[in-house]
Amino acid sequence: MNVVPLPAPALARLARTSPDPAGLTFLGSALHTRRLLLLKALLVRVHRHRAAVEPGALGRFERSWELVERVDRHRPAVVREVLDYPTTGAWLAGALAEPLGPGFDRLLARLDSIAATAALRGGGPLDVTVETPDGLLSLPGVGRLPVAAPRVRISAGERIVRFHPDGARHAAPAVLTFSGVRHGLLTGHGPGWRQVHPLPGGAACLDDLDPYRAGAGGGSVGTAADHADTDHAAWSARWRAAQDLLRRTDPGRAAEIARAVRVVVPLVPRGPRHRGATLSAAPGAVLTSLPAGAHGMAETLVHELHHSKLATLHELVPLYGHGRDTVHRVGWRPDPRPIAGVLHGAYAHLALADLWRRAATADEVPKSWRSRAGQQFDDIHDQVGDALEILLESDELTAEGREFAAQMRQHHASLGATPLAAG
Template sequence: MSVAPVPAPVVARLARLSPAPDGLTLLRSALHTRRLLLLKALLVRVHRHRASVEPGALGRFERSWDLLERVERRHPSVVRDVLDYPTTGAWLAGALAEPAGPAFDRLLGHLDTLAVTAALRAGGTLDVTVETPDGLLPLPGVGRLSVDAERVRVSAGERTVRFHPDGAHHAAPAVLKLTGGRDGVLTGRGPGWRAVRPLHGSVARLDDLDPYRVPSGAGGTVVVAADPADTDHAAWAATWRAAQELLARTDPGRAAEVSRGVRAVVPVLPRGPRHLGATLSAAPGAVLTSLPDHGEGMVETVVHELHHSKLATLHELMPLYGPGRDAVHQVGWRPDLRPIAGVLHGAYAHMALTDLWWRAITTDGVPAAWRHCAGQQFDDIHDQVGAALLILLESDELTVEGREFVHQMRLHHASLGAAPLAAG
C-alpha cells in the first residue's frame, strides 16, 4: 500500500519493544489505511462482478455503503472506530477470500451491521430494516440482538434506538441509549439484547458475541470461540483488573500501551488442560484467549499477543520479509518447524515476554511468586530468542528493513541478557 515513509527512529523503538505512544500512533494509522484499502477492494469486486451477486444482496450492500458514507461525512471518527474494530478486519479478509456465490452474498450483508452501528453511535435519526437470517443482529463492539424474525426495523431518534422485529406485536422492543457524547457509547436493555462488556481501565471489550470474533480456520490452528452462555463475566473482569494492576506496577509504560492497543478480548476454549492464547493477522488489537487462572497469566498472554498484532500491522506497512519459501527452521518454543515469518513473529512476541519477566525480576513491589516464576522462565526463553535472532540474521528472506528491524531487536535482547537477575 502506498503510504508516507516510515520514520526510522519509530521503527527502531518498536523493534526494541518501546511502548512509546508514537509507535502505537503509527500502527493505528497503518491499520486504518489498510482497512480502507480492503473495503475499497470489496466495493470494486462487487461492482465488477455485480451480475454474480444476488440482486437483493447487491441492493442491501449499496444501501449500506451509502449510509456509511453519509455518517462518515458528519462523524468521521465514529466510522473510523467501527472500521478499525478488530472483527471488521476478520470479516473483510473472509469476504475478499470467498468465491462468488451464496456464501459471498451472505458475507456482504455484514456491511449492514457496520453501517447501522456507525449511524447509531453517531446519533441522529435513522429508520432502516435489516436482515437477520440467523435471528441475530450484531452491532460490532456494542452488542447483539437475538430475535425470532428474519428482519428487524431499526428506528432511532437523536439519542434513543428501538428495534422492532417483524411480527413482534406484543413484546416491548429492545432499546438503546446514546450516552457517550462524541464517543458514541450505546447502552441497552430489553428482550434479546446482550451487550459487549467494557474491561476496566482500557478501551478493550470482552467480546463474546461478534460473529467474526473467531473466523473458521483461524490462524491455521483449531481455535474455538467460547459459548457466550458459558462466559463468566465476573471472573473475566476480575482477572483483567488484576492483570492491569499487576502490569501497571511492573511496567507502567506497557500497561498504558495495553490499555490503548487492545480493542477486544475474545474468550476461546482452552486446548486440553493448557491455557490458549492467539491472534489473527487480519484482526490486530484482538486477543483470543481462554480464561487464565490468575492475573499473571493474563498479563503474559496479552503482552505476548499484542506484539504479534503490532508486528503484523508493521509488516503490512513496511514488509519485513519476502514471500513464503520452502525453508523452515527449528525454534525453541515449538516442536514443529517454522517458516521465516513464524520465526520472526515468535522471536518478537517471546522477546516481549522476556522484557516483561526482566521487569518483574528487577522491579520492587512485584509479588514474590511471580518474581520467582519470571526468573525461572527468563533464562530459557531468553536463550531461545537469541538462537532465533541468529536464524533471522543469517536468512536471505528478510528485506533490508527487516534486517535492520532484527538488528535492533538483537540490541535490546543483549541489553536484557546483561541485567542482573535476582529471582529469589
C-alpha cells in the same frame, strides 16, 4: 488517506519492543489506511462481479455503503472506530477470500450491521432495515439481539433505538439508549439483549458475541466461547489484576496495553494448557482462554499484542518474503516454523523476556512471580538468541526485515544473559 513513511528511529523502537505512543499512533494510522483499502477492494469486487451477486444482496450492500459515507461526512471519528474494530477486519478478510456465490452474498450482509452501528453511534434520526443471518442482530462492539426473523427494521430517535423484526406486529421489547451521545456510546436494555462486556479501567471490552470474533470461519485459532458460558466477573477481575501488575512492573507497557488492546475474545479451553492467539486480519484483538492468575493474563496480553503490532507493521513495511518452503527449528515450539513464524515468535518472546527481566527485579510485584519470571527469562533468553541468529543469516528477510532483526538482537543483548537477583 496516506501514511507518512516510518522513520528509522520509530522502526528501531518497535523492533526493541519498546512501549512507544508515537509508534502506536503510526500503526493505528496504518491499520486504518489498510482497512479503507480493503473496503475499497471489496466494493470493486462487488461491482466487477455484480452480475454474479444476488440482486437483493447487491442492493443492500450499496445502500449500506452509502450510509457509511453519509455518516462519515458528519462523524468521521465514529466511523473510524467502527471500521477499525477488530472483527470488521476479520469479516473483510473472509469476504475478500470467499468465492462468488451464496456464501459471498451472505458475508456482504455484514455491511448492514456495520453501517447501522456507525449511524447509530453517530446520533440523529435513523430508519434502516438490516439482514439478520441466523435470526441474530449483531452490532459490532455494541451487542447482540435475537430477533427470529431474516431482517429487522431499526428506528432511532434522539435518545432511544427500537427494533422491529420483519413480520412482527410490534417492536421488540429490547431497546438501545444513547448513554453518551458525544462519544457515540450505546447501552442496551430488555429481554434478549446481550451487551458487549466492558473491561474495567479503559476502553477495552470482552467480546463473546460477535459472529466474526474468531475469524470469518472460526478454525485454527480455536473455538470462541459463547456469552452464556463466559464468567464475566472472573474475566474482569483477571484483567484488572493484570493491569495492576503491569503498572507495578512496567508502567509504559501497561499504558501500551490499555491503549492498543481493544478486544479480548474468550476461547474455549482445549485440555489443561492455556491457549492464546491473534488474527493478522484483526489487530487489537487478543484471543485467549482464561489465563491462570494476574501474571498469566499480563504475559498473554504482552505476547499477543506484539503479534498484532508485527502483523500491522509487516503490512506497511514488508519484513520478509513469501512463497519459500524453508522451515526452521525454534526452542519454544516442537514443529518447524517458516521464517514468518520465526520472526513473530522471536518478537513476541523478546517482549516477554523484557517483561520477565523487569518482573524479576521489581520489589513491587509478588515474590512468587519474581522468582517465576526469573526462571522464565533464563529459559527463553537463549531460545530467542538462537532464533535471532536464524533471522540474521536468512536471505528471506527484506532489507527492512534485516534491520528490524538487528535492532531486536541489540535489545536482546542489552537484557543480559541472566536477570539481576530479585530482592
